[in-house]
Amino acid sequence: FSKDQIRTLQMMHETFARLATTGLSAQLRALVVVHVASVDQLTYEEFIRSIPNPTTLAVINMDPLRGSAILEIDPSISFTIIDRLFGGKGESSKVNRELSDIELSVMEGIIVRILGNLRESWSTVIDLRPRLGNIETNPQFAQVVPPNDMVVLITLETKVGEVEGMTNLCIPYITIEPIINKLSA
Numbered sequence: 001f002s003k004d005q006i007r008t009l010q011m012m013h014e015t016f017a018r019l020a021t022t023g024l025s026a027q028l029r030a031l032v033v034v035h036v037a038s039v040d041q042l043t044y045e046e047f048i049r050s051i052p053n054p055t056t057l058a059v060i061n062m063d064p065l066r067g068s069a070i071l072e073i074d075p076s077i078s079f080t081i082i083d084r085l086f087g088g089k090g091e092s093s094k095v096n097r098e099l100s101d102i103e104l105s106v107m108e109g110i111i112v113r114i115l116g117n118l119r120e121s122w123s124t125v126i127d128l129r130p131r132l133g134n135i136e137t138n139p140q141f142a143q144v145v146p147p148n149d150m151v152v153l154i155t156l157e158t159k160v161g162e163v164e165g166m167t168n169l170c171i172p173y174i175t176i177e178p179i180i181n182k183l184s185a
Helices: 003-028 044-050 075-085 101-122 173-183
Strands: 032-043 056-063 068-073 129-136 150-160 163-172
Touching: 003 032, 003 075, 003 101, 003 150, 003 173, 032 044, 044 150, 044 163, 056 101, 068 075, 068 101, 075 101, 075 150, 075 163, 101 129, 150 173, 163 173
Parallel strands: none
Antiparallel strands: 032 150, 056 068, 056 129, 068 163, 150 163
């Protein structure tokens, strides 16, 4: 990725962060702040090693682009969102476990709404139709590309009420390759 392409991706995802901030704040009826912390390129293996286990990993189909991307939501953010939606105050819990089926279903709804924001933020470049494939909790089971493939990692600092965590969007190079020249414009 050139500096130009990285800058374009950063601008697209700053729009995404603003949309996600508004959408999540309304849905959770709490102050939510999402902003782009960094846009990096690394190998898929480095990304998988950098995230906690268990975590909330959404495998996203990137139609019309081929391949999948991954949206990883920090467990502290996932459990805070779930607590909020189940009527709690949305306080951080130091829970380190996989999500239950009901919690997964709730997160699925949140992720689908976030994907709507992603579609909107990409609309200047391509008519992206991101679809939720499945949700994994163990990073080792989410093999969307070979370990040595390059990916672009958009790290979003996410704050729900008083709880802070990271949300990562990992997009393999082979997925973006067909439109890479549009990112330089």
